[in-house]
Amino acid sequence: MKRNSKFPDLTSVKAPLSEASFLPSEYYGNDMHFLREKTTILQRNWIVVGRWEQVENTGDYFTIDLFEEPIVIVRDQNNTVKALSNVCRHRAAAVAQGSGNTKHFVCPYHQWNYKLSGEFNGAPAMERATDFTKEECGLDEFPVMEWQGFIFVNLSKTAKPLDLTEVDDYIRPFHLSELKRLEPIRYDCPWDWKISSENVMEFYHYPGVHAKTVGGLFDINNSIDAEYEDSLLAVGGENLYALGRGKPYIFAMQASQNSLITPGIPAFEVPESLANKQVGVHVFPNISLIITPNFTVWPHFIIDNANSHRLEYNILVHPDLADKPEFSGIREYFREMIQAIHDEDMPVLKQVAKGLKSANHTPGRLSHLELVIWLFHTWMLEELG
Ligand code: FES
Ligand SMILES: [Fe+2]
Known part of the structure; x- marks a missing residue:
């Protein structure tokens, strides 16, 4: 499909993951599309x-x-x-x-x-x-x-509260409601917010983009046998994706080779089974959380228009770690680490924004490791009507 075609073909976006392609580039950085996205998705959802x-x-x-x-x-x-x-x-x-x-x-x-x-x-x-x-x-x-x-x-004024009790069951051990945020790391992003949002939804890019930081922590080849059905989505190996298609939220989990717990810092105790887990929670359209036993990273997408959003990387930690002076070194270390990871992402996102405006771009196919993006796209198309 060419960028200048008037009616993008969405059949391949809605296809099963193994046959699916990305959203056409008309959906990114496009004022006309953004207006539709704003009235049907952003102003109607939480x-x-x-x-x-x-x-x-x-x-x-x-x-x-x-x-x-x-x-x-x-x-x-x-x-x-x-x-x-x-x-x-x-x-x-x-x-x-x-x-x-x-x-x-x-x-x-x-x-x-x-x-x-x-x-x-x-x-x-x-x-x-x-x-x-x-x-x-x-x-x-x-x-x-x-x-x-x-x-x-919710800007619609008639919205019903979101029922997230299913997600609560999974994340209860992390005590998210009690965490406190550190001063965020801020980026101005002159591109479509979905480019940044989709980037935090997948870990397919970890070995390449994050080779110098966290790329080696997660073995993506440990999840090559993708299986999914409507109610439960699972990626094989130690990685598990749960919660089904058609819901406005996704729970995803990936296992590190080693424990992610840093000894000696204030953190809520998690069961042994979660000690090496990084948990992704995505409540569409704009909340993504990366939860670890030490801290939770909350990239907050503050959306302005089709070609501008602000990205605030918040690090949420145990209240003692947030407040006590003796942990200022740890706080600084966490901020520097998160900043280093996301400084690796930023140049790539800039290139993607430019590439999506190319007249020659046609939507690429998805890896099974981009399952969450596929769910996000199919959810979004439903909302757009
Ligand atoms: S008092 Fe607010 S605009 Fe005049
Ligand atoms: Fe990244």
Whole structure:
């Protein structure tokens, strides 16, 4: 299929994994497609925005733009985490900037004032405005869901909470909800967010891209016998993929040659069977977690538009490791290690973004090690309708 064909053929994307090809390049870095993706996927599904510890106390808040929709996340006076529109009801300035702690939000433009719950709380020089109804001047609000310490927002306003109890059963030993995040490592990525997201979903690229860091930890040839069926997906050897096709989440596990536990650092104790496991959890569309016994890596894709997202690599650790001064060396070591790994990814992702704009590109075939990407693509096509 050529890049300039008007209607990409999706038959091969929907085919069984052993026959499947990647999404056509029209789905990447394309403003028209992004608009469709935004209205059918991004604005209708639960999008991760942050962690509980960012709004631990009453009045704590942080701002985030979701596909250019300004949002402020805040813990209000009733101890409830809220997602409010960060757009003033007067003339649309932002009522909150960055992050911090406040008693109320005061718009910097003309000083309209809002409670932490978003209710209107007063405005100067409005007494001559007739029929000015304060109750109608509160900040807009979006549904919020908390899962394992992560805060999700849904822009559709009619969303049902995601049921992730099946995933909880697998990851309970890692105590994710109690972990705390270290200062993230930030990258500006001028390309389609799916390029970055798909990269963290597969470990096919580990031996090549990560040869100098973690490439040798995982033996990808230990999983050459791929088998899958609708309800359970399994890749042979010691690697196991579980949870089936058609679900909005994936649980994947890969085994290292050795234990991944670093002795002497604060971490929740995991059963022996998980000591050498790296667990991938992907809740579509935009949360991916790489969970190990020492720490969890959460690459947060903050999506702007078809050709821009910010990638924040968060490292979540045991609260003692996050807070105690004596572990500052370990914290720095973890950050440097994660940064080294992802500095290896970045140049390749840049090349992929460029290659996908080539007029000569046709979608390639998938390896069985790209199972999660295949599930992501088939899920996405269902959502696009
Ligand atoms: S825009 Fe906020 S007070 Fe005028
Ligand atoms: Fe990578």
